[in-house]
Amino acid sequence: MSYRYRGYLIDLDGTLFRGREVIEGGLAFVSGLEKRGIQTLYLTNNASRTPEQVAEKLRDFGYPAAPEQVVTSAQATAHWIGEQFGRPSVYAIGEEGLRKALHEAGCTFEEQNPDVVVMGIDRAFSYDKMKTACLAIHAGARFIGTNGDRALPTEEGLLPGNGSLIAGVAAATGIRPTFIGKPERPIMDFALKRLGMKPEETLVVGDNLMTDILAGVNVGIDTLLVFSGVTTPMEYRQSKVKATYTVSDLREWDYI
Structure with missing residues (x-):
């Protein structure tokens, strides 16, 4: 089966887990992507951990994750600084x-x-x-x-x-x-290059309207907002920034 979105850029905090608590809908969602053979990158603004540490934390929660599937704002920042200076x-x-x-x-x-x-x-x-x-x-x-x-x-x-x-x-x-990080363009350009996908083939998934979703809007990538973290449905209704899709739980997604 051919899917519209061949690559996914998935946020972590508030989307797949909250602190030390896993979000069950995130587990089902990522499992569905893996079963369908859809390429994924975990895209996080958190610069504190190395990709190895992020992947280990995800695996502890039950997510399939390797360091090369992780893109952090620290990596994007270091790359951008190298290009500029x-x-x-x-x-x-x-x-x-x-x-x-x-x-x-x-x-x-x-x-x-x-x-x-x-x-x-x-x-x-x-x-x-x-x-x-x-x-x-x-x-x-x-x-x-x-x-x-x-x-x-x-x-x-x-x-x-x-x-x-x-x-x-x-x-x-x-x-x-x-x-450099979401919602700015440098991290999205860096992530797309790592994913090896065009913007129109990619979906950004996250819980934060003003970082995850705005990042997709800024570079022309479709977005999926989940109400499991920072942004509430009321805040979304009042905002001028809009996602392509919204769900209350990632288990509602049908992988179009």
């Missing part, structure tokens, strides 16, 4: 996933006079890190954010995301960062 010196605020991606892209790490300040989610964020970033940006360093998510859906509720940390640095410096 070659091998610059960077001051990185973030966790293992971001630091590994930057290292693999050939960046060197500097606190004094870096070429670029890069921010990803950092659960050890501190005033000293903020101070170092602000001083570097004031001195002329380019300001890059892996993603602008202000909240992360977890089993506890919505927790502060990378966008919340970045907002403080942006307020202190008066400089707006360049974002």
Whole structure:
């Protein structure tokens, strides 16, 4: 059977799991894709984990996942920085996933006079890190954010995301960062190249209207919004941004 969408870009947090809780509809949905032989990539704005760690977490939940099926905002950011600046010196605020991606892209790490300040989610964020970033940006360093998510859906509720940390640095410096992750184009171009699909062959799946769905809208890819995470049906009805399809549970999808 031929399917309209030959490749899927699937969000993680709020779509397939919430913190340490699996979303059962996500399990059934991905199982259906695997049975039909449809290509998938797991596309996440979370820059804290390496692809290996993301794949391991997905497998622990019961999802079929290999590191090469994972695209993170950290990978997309490191790739974009390499294209724009070659091998610059960077001051990185973030966790293992971001630091590994930057290292693999050939960046060197500097606190004094870096070429670029890069921010990803950092659960050890501190005033000293903020101070170092602000001083570097004031001195002329380019300001890059892996993603602008202000909240992360977890089993506890919505927790502060990378966008919340970045907002403080942006307020202190008066400089707006360049974002790479969803809904921006760089991560989508990177993911499509990895997936090996054209936009019209691809479906973006996610729970966040202003990241996952807007990312698809921005690059002309059809979208599927599931109401299992950040965006509520009421918020969706009030928004000007619209998905191609919406479902309450991913088990409702018929794989057209």
